[in-house]
Amino acid sequence: MGKNVTMDKIVNLCKGRGIIFAGSEIYGGMGNTWDYGPIGHEIKSNIKKQWWKTFVYQNRNTFGVDAAILMNPRVWEASGHTASFSDPKMDCKECKTRHRADNLIEDYAKKKGLDVNPDTMTDEQMSEFISENQIKCPICGKCNFTAIRQFNMMFETSRGVTEENQNKIYLRPETAQGEFVNFLNIQRSMRAKVPFGIAQIGKAFRNEITPGNFIFRTIEFEQMEHQLFCREDESGKFYDLYKQKAWDFLISIGFDENNLRFKDHDKLAHYAKSACDIQYLYPFGFSELNGIHNRGDHDLSRHEEFSGKSMLYVDPITNEKFIPNVVEYSIGADRLMLAVLCEAYNEEVLENGESRVVMKLSPKLSAYKVAVLPLQKNLSEKANEIYSQLSSHFYCDYDEAGSIGKRYRRHDEIGTPYCITIDFDTLEDGTVTLRDRDTMEQVRMTIDEVISFVSGKIS
Numbered sequence: 235m236g237k238n239v240t241m242d243k244i245v246n247l248c249k250g251r252g253i254i255f256a257g258s259e260i261y262g263g264m265g266n267t268w269d270y271g272p273i274g275h276e277i278k279s280n281i282k283k284q285w286w287k288t289f290v291y292q293n294r295n296t297f298g299v300d301a302a303i304l305m306n307p308r309v310w311e312a313s314g315h316t317a318s319f320s321d322p323k324m325d326c327k328e329c330k331t332r333h334r335a336d337n338l339i340e341d342y343a344k345k346k347g348l349d350v351n352p353d354t355m356t357d358e359q360m361s362e363f364i365s366e367n368q369i370k371c372p373i374c375g376k377c378n379f380t381a382i383r384q385f386n387m388m389f390e391t392s393r394g395v396t397e398e399n400q401n402k403i404y405l406r407p408e409t410a411q412g413e414f415v416n417f418l419n420i421q422r423s424m425r426a427k428v429p430f431g432i433a434q435i436g437k438a439f440r441n442e443i444t445p446g447n448f449i450f451r452t453i454e455f456e457q458m459e460h461q462l463f464c465r466e467d468e469s470g471k472f473y474d475l476y477k478q479k480a481w482d483f484l485i486s487i488g489f490d491e492n493n494l495r496f497k498d499h500d501k502l503a504h505y506a507k508s509a510c511d512i513q514y515l516y517p518f519g520f521s522e523l524n525g526i527h528n529r530g531d532h533d534l535s536r537h538e539e540f541s542g543k544s545m546l547y548v549d550p551i552t553n554e555k556f557i558p559n560v561v562e563y564s565i566g567a568d569r570l571m572l573a574v575l576c577e578a579y580n581e582e583v584l585e586n587g588e589s590r591v592v593m594k595l596s597p598k599l600s601a602y603k604v605a606v607l608p609l610q611k612n613l614s615e616k617a618n619e620i621y622s623q624l625s626s627h628f629y630c631d632y633d634e635a636g637s638i639g640k641r642y643r644r645h646d647e648i649g650t651p652y653c654i655t656i657d658f659d660t661l662e663d664g665t666v667t668l669r670d671r672d673t674m675e676q677v678r679m680t681i682d683e684v685i686s687f688v689s690g691k692i693s
């Protein structure tokens with residue numbers, strides 16, 4: 235993460251600079267929902283574009299899909315979500331608030347430096363641990379909880395217009411099933427040969443009760459996923475390959491490798507051969523950023539069992555029939571957005587003693603690529619002309635209000651990599667001054683030079 239960053243500073247900057255607002259704010263908000271503003275929407279959209287470019291366009295034999303959010307409820311029986319997609323919850327008997335037992339234990343262990351992993355504990359063991367260590371309710375400070383109960387985290391809704399005719403359906407809790415149920419459609423229609431991948435970016439919904447550190451954990455979020463279908467004997471190789479690709483992608487969009495680390499899962503699902511996360515150093519410590527899982531043939535076998543449709547793949551050369559293994563790579567666009575913001579945030583003291591906040595975003599991710607700033611109002615005709623010219627190449631801002639220093643600060647804070655100023659020399663020779671956000675160095679160049687320089691930085 236960047237210099238002097240805290241979660242409060244990120245949240246405040248996001249609100250003040252049009253990056254992210256609390257959801258339904260004028261009604262007092264709605265817990266764990268957030269709205270992306272004009273700047274945040276652009277940054278997130280650029281993150282998604284970079285991901286798609288890397289994992290679809292530059293990743294041969296990968297096919298994109300955009301599956302429906304609402305799926306046949308049998309899908310969630312096959313995936314296991316109906317039976318066991320739940321969190322261990324308990325209520326504080328004193329202040330009547332609800333908490334996740336595993337999170338309370340994790341926080342406690344982190345504070346005390348204990349090596350305890352609630353994922354490997356039963357409900358009873360968690361209850362015992364909480365009362366033995368007198369772990370307190372984060373709201374009221376007492377330790378008086380109900381027994382732990384498991385609550386399913388899928389959002390339910392119903393279809394049908396009359397009450398008698400209602401069928402319970404769910405908002406998808408993950409996007410992956412949209413790739414699995416379309417495995418044969420895509421394999422046949424695209425004449426795909428194993429190994430091949432299916433990628434998807436889409437919304438998923440989880441009824442999380444724990445407030446989740448800004449956009450780190452939200453009830454509605456966007457997933458970016460790549461499922462690689464391969465032969466069993468190659469799944470280990472692809473697992474290692476996608477660990478590397480996931481890591482390289484993060485470096486390519488501006489992460490310092492010292493703020494990232496691999497963490498193997500302590501507890502594997504019964505079908506999984508291996509699973510790990512890449513963790514990022516957020517202001518609240520190292521925590522999950524993305525996951526890579528070697529899932530065996532579990533997903534397609536379950537869909538074969540529950541749908542009654544064969545999921546066999548026939549090798550066109552050997553005629554061998556088998557159910558492919560799946561190596562899954564999954565990353566949350568919102569969680570990555572938070573990591574990107576934390577990584578970019580920097581507070582700097584300048585040579586003249588003043589300080590500035592600067593978001594050192596990769597130019598590929600920044601909302602505006604260039605801000606067009608006329609030094610005086612009477613230069614606005616020329617400045618508008620330049621703005622129009624540049625806007626056909628990349629997203630630009632036009633700003634003529636306030637001192638030039640204040641305009642620079644505002645663009646530093648939203649991460650605009652280049653500001654160009656229009657002055658009276660521009661009218662004479664057509665050159666402008668281009669200021670680099672990070673070094674604050676200024677260079678004189680023509681508009682054509684600005685276009686090729688900035689294009690080089692964002693491609």
Ligand SMILES: [Zn+2]
Pocket residue numbers: 326327328329330331371372373374375376
């Ligand atoms: Zn309480």
